[in-house]
Amino acid sequence: MLISIHHRTSYRYDRPFNHAIQALRLTPPTDESQIIRSWSITCPGIEYAAEYQDAFGNVVHLVTPPGETDGLEIEASGVIETNDRAGVIGSTHKIVPPAIFLRPTAKTIESPAIAALALQCCRATRLDTLHALLSSIHETVTYDTDATHALTTAAEAFRAKRGVCQDHAHIFIAAAHVLGIPARYVTGYLLIEGDTAAFAHHAWAEAYTDDLGWIGFDAANGVCPTNHYARLAIGFDAPTAAPVRGTMRGAGSEDLSVEVVVRAGDQ
Amino acid sequence: MKFHAFNDQSGGTTRPSAGFDEMVRPDGSIRPAYQKLADWLSQQSRGLMAKKQEEAEAIFRRLGITFAVYGDSASNERLIPFDLIPRIISAKEWRFLERGIEQRVRALNAFLYDIYHRQEIIRAGRIPAELITNNEAFLPEMIGFDPPRKIYSHIIGTDIVRTGENDFFVLEDNLRIPSGVSYMLEDREAMMHLFPELFAAHRVAPVERYPELLRQTLESVAPAGCKGDPTIAVLTPGIYNSAFFEHSFLADQMGVELVQGSDLFVEDGALYMRTIAGKEKVDVLYRRVDDAYLDPLTFRPDSSLGVPGLFDLYRAGHVTIVNAPGTGIADDKAVYAYVPDITEFYTGQKPILQNVPTWRCAIKDECAHVVQNLDTLVVKEVHGSGGYGMLIGPHATKAERASFAKKIAAKPSNYIAQPTLSLSTCPSNVGKGPSPRHVDLRPFVLVGDRVRITPGGLTRVALKKGSLVVNSSQGGGTKDTWVLED
Structure with a gap:
């Protein structure tokens, strides 16, 4: 199906400064599950961006907005054609050994409680095990936008038994690692007809698995991705899959707001 | 000014035995390369040598070459001891070493390319996958990137020890940011000043061109899109870094800017440095800052030593970082044991230089062997450096060995062990006249449009009688190293 996406990231700085720098992972890939029909990024300085494909195949634009600035608007929009593969992505960007995705980060390091949950989910096949993990995490961790924040780790969210899609994904990755299964983080978009703002900017x-390659698991919703899902990075x-990662020099604070609108069709 | 002489992993260690002396044969006769030096030495009075020693120290004090010893606050700035008597390597010996080193650095660069691409060596079953994927020194961020000329390690300091007439072993490859080359250059300059008559009597291969060759090497790996002469800069962590002297020395000798992270910024897809004349684009960055601190946007976010966005520019091919990030996977001590296989795999030839036999504690049987033979082995931490955190079995007490065995048991994969080699000795000027002391050798290798190896390198000497630890942090000194020309 066709999904149209408008993704706007706005920064407001408390005082103007030079040399803002942003690494944008805002270009969705064409892969087994999706074809990019149209896509564009608007951002001050994008015409001079350094562009490359990173180690995992994400297209990155490194932008430096010109001059002194007290704010920044980054807009990405376009139309993606998706097809329903029950979450199976296959072997994208074959050069990366899947075993690399067994490495824990500060966000995905296991806790004894996550390890215990993972061990209860062991089944005869890896695929069955992953589905057991999916249901178990979905049932155990309640969706709650107030319980966690951007820096919450898998262990902390799992202790609270609450969190948002980011936390569900971190817990799923940590649990898969416990069982020796390579797992990685995906940011993307989710189309839900009707009211959707919270989930539009999504992560899973x-x-x-050796036979199917990479398979998506959305523990926040308890399902594998369908044609309502579009992958971004x-x-x-x-943090490593963040669509926008930036830094500013010197002291000061910033306000960040992200607005994502996902609609069916190509409007 | 502080200078930590050898800021790397390291330590030549062994037990003295009927070792190999590079000047005197067991029957007391002098080896040909040393004949003139031996004659000359026999004519020098102890008083004269003492006077020359003082003169040498005055020269080094003036140059400001001191070094910091970590964990030794009482004397945290010291002059590195200098041994007046040069070490001599014959033309034939050097040709052998040169071939062996070139083979090894080519193989290790090919390994780095492969390991960050298709990993054919793992597919071929020549090294275990876990050795790489589980290794902290493997940098996933580098996967799939083609650096200019496919070279990762451009500036290398291969540590070599000798145990016999024809027995040379590579102890460490030092592919990250090896230091010590300024000593090689300063030692030579001091010697030419102190003993011009000795140089007149020998045909010593020059080392003075190193800065020029370094510059050529750096220019040869400029980004593909760089037009005209590339601009080079040396990135230092700053004046408090123990090797700051060397950073500033090399920038000065090459005639390029010495910069810190705060002097650099990214703008419109390029790296710039602030200069008195305004901003200037930088094409090649010879960095003496560790990988983790290069770019807070990609690596450690708390680093203020690097430049935000530098790594993205590098991957986009807009600037070259020398040495490449992630070279540590090829000089990791656990990978070291596989270097003979690595050499054969990529060159199709038998390794010319030998590896020191190495037991990996990560492997159960080898670990058991290590724990049972601690009294004869040297045990090193896989990621340790500068001779810190190692056990020299034959010199350790029973209690020290027992406590080290516990450390190994707690994290076996963190340790490797090697036999105590009997390092060769050379005559050293140690007060009572020339006396044999143990030495190692660090030749400096440059890899760019071709491989350039400066004849000789830095000889480190364990000045304490019988000692096998040549690290400057553990009381070692340096001496000039002469490669004789035919």
């Missing part, structure tokens, strides 16, 4: 996990965890 992907785990590796992958990484070890939320």
Whole structure:
């Protein structure tokens, strides 16, 4: 199906400064599950961006907005054609050994409680095990936008038994690692007809099996991705897969707001 | 000014035995390369040598070459001891070493390319996959990137020890940011000043061109899109870094800027440095900052030593970082044991230089052997450096060995062990006249449009009688190293 996406990231700085720098992972890949029909990024300085494909295959634009600035608007939009593969992505970007995605980060390091849950989910096949993990995490961790924040780790969210899609994905990755299954973080978009703002800018996990390759698991919703899902970027965890990662020099604070609108069709 | 002489992993260690002396044969006769030096030494009075020693120290104090010893606050700035008597390597010996080193650095660069691409060596079953994927020194961020000329380690300091007439072993490859080359250059300069008559009597291969060759090497790996002469800069962590002297020395000798992270910034897809004349684009960055601190946007976010966005520019091919990030996977001590296989795999030839036999504690049987033979082995931490955190079995007490065995049991994969080699000796000027002391050798290798190896290198000497530890942090000194020309 066709999904149209408008993704806007706005920064407001408390005082103007030079040399803002942002690494954008804002270009969705064409892969087994999706074809990019149209896509564009608007951002001050994008015409001079350094562009490359990172180790995991994400297209990155490194932008430096010109001059002194007290704010920044980054907009990505386009139309993606998706097809329903029950979450199976296959072997994208074959050069990366899947075993690399066994490495824990500060966000996905296991806790004894996560390890215990993982061990209870062991089944005869890796695929069955992953589905057991999916249901178990979905049932155990309640969706709650107030319980966690951007820096919460898998262990902390699992202790609270609450969190948002980012936390569900981190817990899923940590649990898969406990069982020796490579797992990675995906950011992307989710189309839900009707009221959807919270989920439009979405994240989930992907785990590796030898026969099917990478498969998506959305523990926040308890399902594998369908044609309502569009993939944007992958990484070890939320920070490494972040669509926008930036830094500013010197002291000061910033306000960040992200607005994502996902609609069916190509409007 | 502080200078930590050898900021790397290391330590030549062995037990003295009927070792190999590079000047005197067991029957008391002098080896040909040393004949003139031996004659000359026999004519020097102890008083004169003492006077020359003082003169040498004055020269080094003026140059400001001191070094910091970590964990030794009482004397945290010291002059590195200098041994007046040069070490001599014959033309034939050097040709052998040169061939062996070139083979090894080519193989290790090919290994780095492969390991960050298709990993054919793992597919071929020549090294275990876990050795790489589980290894902290493997940098996933580098996967799939083609650096200019496919070279990762451009500046290398291969540590070599000798145990016999034809027995040379590589102890460490030092592919990250090896230091010590400024000593090689300063030792030579001091010697030419102190003993011009000795140089007149020998045909010593020059080392003075190193800065020029370094510059050529750096220019040869400029980004593909760089037009005209590439601009080079040396990135230092700053004046408090123990090797700051060397950073500033090399920048000065090459005629390029010495910069810190705060002097650099990214703009419109390029790296710039602030200069008195305004901003100037940088094409090649010879960095003396560790991988983790290079770019807070990609690596450690708390680093203020690097430049935000530098790594992205590198991957986009807009700047070259020398040495490449992630070279540590090829000089990791656990990978070291596989270097003979690595050499054969990529060159199709038998390794010319030998590896020191190495037991990996990560492997159960080898670990058991290590724990049972601690009294004869040297045990090193896989990621340790500078001779810190190692056990020299034959010199350790029973209690020290027992406590080390516990450390190994707690994290076996963190340790490797090697036999105590009997390092060769050379005559050293140690007060009572020339006396044999144990030495190792660090030749400096440059890899760019071709491989350039400066004849000789830095000889480190364990000045304490019988000692096998040549590290400057553990009381070692340096001496000039002469490669004789035919």
